[in-house]
Amino acid sequence: MGSSSSALNFGAGPAKLPREVLEEVQNELLSYNKSGMSIMEMSHRSPEYSKINTDAQAAIRELLNVPDNYMVLFMQGGGVGGFAAVAMNLINRTGTADYIVTGTWSASAAKEAAKYGKVNIVFPKPEKLGDIPETSTWNLNPDASYLYYCDNETVDGIEFPNMPYNPHDVPIVTDMSSSIMTKKVDVSKFGVIFGGAQKNIGPAGVVFVIIREDLLGKPMDICPSILNFTHIYKANSVHNTPATLSVYIMEKVLQWIKKNGGVEGMEKQSLEKSVFLYKAIENSNGFYSSPIDKKMRSRINVPFRVGGPNGDESLEAKFLEEAEKLRMYQLKGHRTVGGMRASLYNAVTLKEVKLLVEFMEEFQNYTLSKSNQTI
Incomplete structure (x- = not known):
């Protein structure tokens, strides 16, 4: 077969971005909105960036049909930062959390959360990668602050087939770094959906968080401001200088998704x-x-x-x-x-x-x- 005119990028992340988006960014890079300045140079408090921030939040709401009682936040720290943020914001409710471990990233999340409270592993590591034991064997804590799972294990190639068994109706938290915007999701069934943008919806540098309103307001005292969901919400994701270029590109990718079905x-x-x-x-x-x-x-x-x-x-x-x-x-x-x-x-x-x-x-x-x- 002959070679392709452009690179075929099958990387796991940072991943390929839509060509149309890259061309649009290229055209605007030196002068955003005819301002004579690049978006990289503009204040995060400027009207231009405020609109980008608002439009990106609105696009996520529209694409995923996010209910009104859920907040859309942007933060830094990557998915790994999200592991710590989830625990420090939520585990304080009861001091314990349930973790479903199916691969590399859920195991990493559980290890991180154990620094901040008691972590209960729902089932032992299966003998064969990708096996999920029968739900009758699951060890679920009715007093867990939340039930955590990774929707798609990027390293291992494992995708959770459905919503996890949750007989005690505790808030479900999921890492959707690599599956967000690839399938329809009923946001109302989750307490928190979070993930890095650098796979399906943008470049590295920004983490999206969709959180149910009643789960705000109970962070651990040690939770830093930049990982405090309540603080981020009150500051509309601009308490500190955000990754403005990343959010700008993410907003364009979200608009590209809207235009493409x-x-x-x-x-x-x-x-x-x-x-x-x-x-x-x-x-x-x-x-x-x-x-x-x-x-x-x-x-x-x-x-x-x-x-x-x-x-x-x-x-x-x-x-x-x-x-x-x-x-x-x-x-x-x-x-x-x-x-x-x-x-x-x-x-x-x-x-x-x-x-x-x-x-x-x-x-x-x-x-x-x-x-x-x-x-």
């Missing part, structure tokens, strides 16, 4: 892309393999091995080398799990996924033919 359009495309890639893996007669059980496979981050279930490291190195010749980048799996990983965020098109699959098929055919020649 909204969340429904993103969800349809997400399903088409992941089905196409998984089908190619399954039809490879074992040359490519997915380590995750079908019922838990992520639509968004697709890990796979080359050369068999456990992978052939030399073959995988060759795969990456050949892919980069075709300007397909960031396909290497996370350092803790190895193999390959293709991240199919909103800005990645179905056409680009088809080009990846075309390369995968050609690489397989070439490798097998070369192997037969050696024999």
Whole structure:
């Protein structure tokens, strides 16, 4: 196959941004709104930035149909900062929280929360990655301040299949860093939805938080102001200097989502892309393999091995080398799990996924033919 005219970015984050958005940012970078100044130079208290901040909040509300009793906040610190912020803002209610651990990031969140209160792990680590035990075996605390889970494990390629079992009706907190705006969400079923923007809705530097109003006002005394949800809400996300450029670009990405079918359009495309890639893996007669059980496979981050279930490291190195010749980048799996990983965020098109699959098929055919020649 011939090389693409532009890079195909399958990175897990910071991830690909829509080309139209980048071009718009480029055109405005030196002079925003004919002001003669870049948005990077403007005060976060200026009318221009205030409008961007308000418009970004409004876009999230519209796209996700956020109820009136939920607040939309922007903060810094990334998803990892969010792990600490969630605990310091919510665990003080009863001193304990339930954590569903399904992979790398939920495990990290639980470890962080344990610094601030008692963390109850809902079920032991499953023998097989991606297995969720029957709910009858779950150990849930009726007095938990909240029940936490990661909606999509970016590293492991595991997507939680539905809302978690919650018989005690405690507030549910979810990290949606890598799944936000890829599917319809009933916000009213959650206490807090949070995540980094740098995968589906913008560049690195800004964290979105959607929080039910009654959960504000009870932070731990040690909670710093920049992670205090109540403080951030009262200051309309501009107590300190926010990541103004990141919020500005995020607002443009949110408008791009609205113009391209909204969340429904993103969800349809997400399903088409992941089905196409998984089908190619399954039809490879074992040359490519997915380590995750079908019922838990992520639509968004697709890990796979080359050369068999456990992978052939030399073959995988060759795969990456050949892919980069075709300007397909960031396909290497996370350092803790190895193999390959293709991240199919909103800005990645179905056409680009088809080009990846075309390369995968050609690489397989070439490798097998070369192997037969050696024999």
